[in-house]
Amino acid sequence: MNLETIVQALQLRVKSGRDRLGGEVRGGYVGDLLSDVMANSREGDLWITRQIHQNIVAVASLKDLAGIILVLGAEPAADTLEKAIRENIPLFMADLPAFEMAGRIYQMICPRKA
Amino acid sequence: MGAVSACEKWLYENSFPVDGGNFDDAGRVSGRIKTILKEMGIENDVVRMAAVITYESEINIVSYARHGMIRLHVLPEYVEIEVVDEGPGISDIRLAMQQGWSTATDKIREMGFGAGMGLNNIRNFSDIFHISSDVGSGTRLKMIIHIQQEQNR
Ligand SMILES: Nc1ncnc2c1ncn2[C@@H]1O[C@H](COP(=O)(O)OP(=O)(O)OP(=O)(O)O)[C@@H](O)[C@H]1O
Ligand SMILES: [Mg+2]
Numbered sequence A: 001m002n003l004e005t006i007v008q009a010l011q012l013r014v015k016s017g018r019d020r021l022g023g024e025v026r027g028g029y030v031g032d033l034l035s036d037v038m039a040n041s042r043e044g045d046l047w048i049t050r051q052i053h054q055n056i057v058a059v060a061s062l063k064d065l066a067g068i069i070l071v072l073g074a075e076p077a078a079d080t081l082e083k084a085i086r087e088n089i090p091l092f093m094a095d096l097p098a099f100e101m102a103g104r105i106y107q108m109i110c111p112r113k114a
Numbered sequence B: 001m002g003a004v005s006a007c008e009k010w011l012y013e014n015s016f017p018v019d020g021g022n023f024d025d026a027g028r029v030s031g032r033i034k035t036i037l038k039e040m041g042i043e044n045d046v047v048r049m050a051a052v053i054t055y056e057s058e059i060n061i062v063s064y065a066r067h068g069m070i071r072l073h074v075l076p077e078y079v080e081i082e083v084v085d086e087g088p089g090i091s092d093i094r095l096a097m098q099q100g101w102s103t104a105t106d107k108i109r110e111m112g113f114g115a116g117m118g119l120n121n122i123r124n125f126s127d128i129f130h131i132s133s134d135v136g137s138g139t140r141l142k143m144i145i146h147i148q149q150e151q152n153r
Helices: A003-009 A034-040 A055-062 A078-086 A098-109 B028-039 B044-064 B106-110 B118-124
Strands: A013-016 A027-030 A045-049 A067-070 A091-093 B012-019 B067-074 B078-086 B128-134 B138-146
Touching (some): A013 A078, A034 B118, A045 A055, A045 A098, A055 A067, A055 A078, A055 B044, B012 B028, B028 B067, B044 B078, B044 B138
Parallel strands (some): A027 A045
Antiparallel strands (some): B012 B067, B128 B138
């Protein structure tokens, strides 16, 4: 599924990487521990997290993730946003908690399984 | 940028320094290594394995050591990554390799590290993994990722 479709449907606030919204979302991963995400996320995943430190940008970039959604209204740290813009990594803000965000996205991506 | 030596069979050989304690820059060396491998046309799976290995190694140097070096060797058959640091070393490697075991400080944990998974990730994303350490001197890792030859597929 197209990233933009998810952004529209869930009203994600786009903080960076606007020109990558045409990209494909293949799945998702939820986690705040970077080594966990490093090991278990997959290329094209949308990453749902509350972790706001700039290291999230490096992880998303190294793992070729589709983007990062900061949930529960978490604001990216200033250097996180700077880095996301510089590296053109889609970074979003949302008010929903991680559980609901994951559920909604799962339903959109895998409607037959949900 | 890349050192391609004529007499050896290296396709690429280079060393990248990593400073202990510098979290602002953490991930820069692994990002560069990923770019180099991608630009060489190395297959995606190998690039992804190398990205995880170098990132976790880089973060461990930044988190625990004073200074370190990540060496990347690319040969036709495999990618070799060597990580050598000057630091406190690891007194009990078996314990350090245990998933969930970590001495990360609160400051490190706040940044999302300290799950005690990094060394396991390095081992799991390598085909060959070797670790040794001298307490009070430093730690040394050596990893090999095999490159699938076209004709073997
Ligand atoms: N280069 C090193 N020098 C000294 N100690 C190290 C080094 N690398 C790892 N250690 C020790 O081994 C422990 C386990 O390392 P590992 O990378 O598996 O997990 P972590 O760094 O604690 O957390 P994570 O990697 O999941 O963020 C560390 O907490 C630290 O005590
Ligand atoms: Mg670690």
